[in-house]
Amino acid sequence: METNVVDERARFACDFLSGQWSMVELCERYGVTRPTGYKGLARYRTGGAAALEDRSRAPQHSPRRTDVEVELLLLAARRQYGWGAKELLQVLRERHGLLRKHRRRRRWSHPGAAALFTDAPNQVWPADFKGHCKTGDGQYCYPLTITDHFSRRLLACRGLPSVRTALAKPVFRALFREVGLPDAIRTDNGAPFASTGIHGLSALNVWWMQLGIVHQRILPASPQENGQHERMHRELKRETARPAAASARAQQRRFDAFRQRYNTERPHEGIGDRTPSSLWTPCTRDYPARITPPEYPAHVEVRRVSTAGTFRLRPGQPFLSQVLKGEDIGLKEVGDGIWNIV
Known part of the structure; x- marks a missing residue:
């Protein structure tokens, strides 16, 4: 026996509306989830079997879609000269002023990311x-x-x-x-x-x-x-x-x-x-007997991180990190009320 998805959806809705089956029983019988079952039932009640057809998943609005005028010019130039995309874009930009360069979104990179290159051991x-x-x-x-x-x-x-x-x-x-x-x-x-x-x-x-x-x-x-x-x-x-x-x-x-x-x-x-x-050769730096605290220049304000991970900075106590509790940090003002941790 052969069937299709639309027929199965319609049969599911009819079985439910007959009152002989509960939603849970029907979902188990047809192998679908309850949200899918309720969704198909709502569409059937609204528009009948025709509403159960697969719908396009394409976005209804596209802010970056090319203007119709530009599309027509591109197609005309393509048919006339047979040029590639780069040449067509350059012509439209210079002759018609219809295109402009968009600023590329800066790719986010988390702190600490670095390229990997070594030319000696222990780097x-x-x-x-x-x-x-x-x-x-x-x-x-x-x-x-x-x-x-x-x-x-x-x-x-x-x-x-x-x-x-x-x-x-x-x-x-x-x-x-x-x-x-x-x-x-x-x-x-x-x-x-x-x-x-x-x-x-x-x-x-x-x-x-x-x-x-x-x-x-x-x-x-x-x-x-x-x-x-x-x-x-x-x-x-x-x-x-x-x-x-x-x-x-x-x-x-x-x-x-x-x-x-x-x-x-x-x-x-x-x-x-x-x-x-x-x-491989051993490292040139030995493990120290004790860790030397950092030394900050005179123009840098020094604050000690509390056990709660905060430090004093007018007008409050910003939270930094509990892993720095008991450590001294340096603060350098780079703007009105804007501080860098150094």
Whole structure:
């Protein structure tokens, strides 16, 4: 038997109006949602079966639609000369003055976005969590991975029970103490690396800034901007988590073995079929024993951020971020009542 959508919609409406079926029963029978059922019923009551035809989804109004006069000129010139779009637009702009250049809307870019280029080790360290896996004992494992972009060296791969800052920060601290500080760390915009607050501040990236490390962030939903790191993740998952180990400790042993092979045995085509360990060298900046507070020029007003994340600024106490509580910030007036945080 063959039928079409319009007939099915009409039959649905007739079945409902017969009073033998409820809306819930009919929707289950015809495999549609209740909002769809009520919508079709309303259209049938208004205009009968003819109103159940598919309607155009084209917008009824288009503010940017080309004027009819311009369309006719374009078609006439196209038929007469056979020119392409660029030539036709230039002629209409110069001879008739009908077209004008529209200012392009500036593309939004979040703070911290930066192009990725390195020519020496430890300039940029990509870092990320490789999803999660469930070990044989029922525990979740979230591997935190850190690489050096130039040499491809996998600097750290630590399985953690969650992505909380309290667990991720010790991994970075241990790595900083072992090999030193990079120029920049590159991550996505998820926790714990960034937040949805002002400038994406989080406890982790504030700590990096205090250490003099630039935090680079890829654009949202753009993992290809950390493509090299994502490629390593594919190998990591294939070799260590399919299937996962019996316990978290056994899973970490797999991560350690993978890191050893990845750094010292596996040749990488992107670096001339060499190994990452043959290119990588330790950082030139050591991890400091204590963080030195920032020093501001005399013309900058200094305010301390309260435990609530606010600071004093006449006529009130603007909120900044709780991750900066207890820290001193500099304020520079750039206009009447307009301040920059420096």
